[in-house]
Amino acid sequence: MKDLKERVSTAMGRFGRLSAGAFTRPVNSHAYREPSVVFHLGGGELVASIDGRSVPFKPGDMLLIDPWTPHARTPASDQASMLVTLLVEPSLLNPATSTEPDIVYRFAQRNARIDDAMRAHLDSLIALMFDEPMANLGTIQTKIEQLIDAVRQRFPFLPRSGNRRAIVDSRVRRAFESLRSSAIQGVKIEALAAGSGMSRSHFFRQFKRSIGVSPQHVIDEERVNYAVKALGSSGIMLSKLSEELGFSAPAHFTRFFVQHLGCTPSQFRRGLLIL
Known part of the structure; x- marks a missing residue:
């Protein structure tokens, strides 16, 4: 695969959005409507902040971020970090989210290690996205769907205890x-x-x-x-x-x-x- 520094590839579809690339810049605090997963595949370490909590983010780590949760990242050095960020349509992680809009869902954990099977899958997906992607759109779509399924099976997306939205002020x-x-x-x-x-x-x-x-x-x-x-x-x-x-x-x-x-x-x- 070619040098990926300063190159970014993003796939968008009904599933959501997946971006891959070697990043050198910090990212300010932001929040997504969708649940998201960030995979660190190599390069420089980062410091992530999730809902105000500092989390070391090094190669082999993955972060699981709930919808509408503020998060940011800061490089710990000037070395580029190879990252994959996946934003998932909530119903693909738990079909009940589409029928229970007033229930808040979340991941059971904030971070984990990327296992060998998921790492091999990610490497294969990234290679397709950067090397002649237009000839492999169907395969890229399939691999993203398989990645989402692997996340769903390993990291359940479940109703939040306490049901935060039940007490949302109507105003x-x-x-x-x-x-x-x-x-x-x-x-x-x-x-x-x-x-x-x-x-x-x-x-x-x-x-x-x-x-x-x-x-x-x-x-x-x-x-x-x-x-x-x-x-x-x-x-x-x-x-x-x-x-x-x-x-x-x-x-x-x-x-x-x-x-x-x-x-x-x-x-x-x-x-x-x-x-």
């Missing part, structure tokens, strides 16, 4: 849905707080307690989702996409993208595979 629930639907239009958090009948500080506390992340995390996730879908479904100019997302200059959008995905929009687009 916060309405604000959360409004935030997700209007994040691209430049919603003002202060206006949401006022509309919910709360002060800005009280709104932030209630939102974080109920949802698990800050309002800004939700806005950022919606903007990232909009960007990756646009990059994958059209030939939109980056300057136009930057404008649609409310950035004052394309450079600001590029910086935001790098801070959340670890690569530039151009790198992402060049390595994008639609399954």
